[in-house]
Amino acid sequence: MAKGKKASEPKGRKVTLKMAKAALRLTVDGKRRLDLSNMAIASFPKCILQLGDLEELDLSRNLLRSLPDSIGRLTSLRALDLHSNRLESVPRAVGRLRALVTLDLSNNRLTSDPAALPPETGLLSALRCLNLGLNRLDAAPDFLPALRELRELGLYGNRLTSDPAAQLLRRLPKLQRVNMADNPLPPPSPSPPPSPDPVSELYLARRDDLCHACQRRCQRERQRLESRACGQHTPTHHKRALLFTGLITPNSAAQQEQEGLISTPSSVHPLTPGWDTCL
Incomplete structure (x- = not known):
């Protein structure tokens, strides 16, 4: 060259x-x-x-x-x-x-x-x-x-x-x-987590089937819910309906309690001896 x-x-x-x-x-x-x-x-x-x-x-x-x-x-x-x-x-x-x-x-x-x-x-x-x-x-x-x-x-x-x-x-x-892959796009803003639905997370279980720690936790949660209901001036005979709305009750007497047909002090007790609620 x-x-x-x-x-x-x-x-x-x-x-x-x-x-x-x-x-x-x-x-x-x-x-x-x-x-x-x-x-x-x-x-x-x-x-x-x-x-x-x-x-x-x-x-x-x-x-x-x-x-x-x-x-x-x-x-x-x-x-x-x-x-x-x-x-x-x-x-x-x-x-x-x-x-x-x-x-x-x-x-x-x-x-x-x-x-x-x-x-x-x-x-x-x-x-x-x-x-x-x-x-x-x-x-x-x-x-x-x-x-x-x-x-x-x-x-x-x-x-x-x-x-x-x-x-x-x-x-x-x-x-x-x-x-649109492989572009310098900003990351999407995270959406807030959905708030839990307390009713959808309510379960009915026998107390004897729960461990001691779970029994204590369920009892504390039960007391918390009852205290909140009392703080809102909710009548005693309506507390049962607030706690167990939507549940299938084990007997007709408990269902009557939910509907307010029977208002006795026992309405704040478990539905059946040996049963409790757990969240």
Whole structure:
């Protein structure tokens, strides 16, 4: 190499029209698909513009840094796969690809700047699946609410500090899935624990089945509940109903006590000898 001459960057593999026609295939549902993935292509092969009836184009895993405006001539495209390239921007002409159903721009170098992701992308009225994961987005693109047919959206692996999913779900009625993984989102605020329901935690047990420590704890809890009921000026014959509301009583006499039909001093005693309550 001559002194002072800089080494030029690799130009990548050149794709000819003959190569493109040889790579053209028909999918099982009869669509014309061109797969030029993983071929070290550094510049968009303009020869494929002569294949104007292409419906699926795969240029993923190449070295593309930009796309020409002429890509807007591929108006029959339904699927465009550009993932794992070096794209820093998308041309405004992409808005002319109105038949697009799937657009994969993941694993590139795109930012939230409108110059990188132009608002014309919102003109893709048939788009159902958009993958913008593994880029450099710090905010969701403004054109997203215009994609009324969108079902799936990938925003994972970016630099988003706020979650737009709730807002997007309201504005995009057909949106079914949003992938927001691996973003520096703030942790969700913890919700307060639900307050315990004393009735739902009330059990009826035989005193003989409880250990000495449990008997003492149940007795203390019983005294606490009775003291609280007395502090609220609750009549004595209603104490039983407060303590055992909703329980199935072991006999009719105890049930009558709960209903206030019998008001005797024994109403504050256990329902049946040998039974006690435990929380």
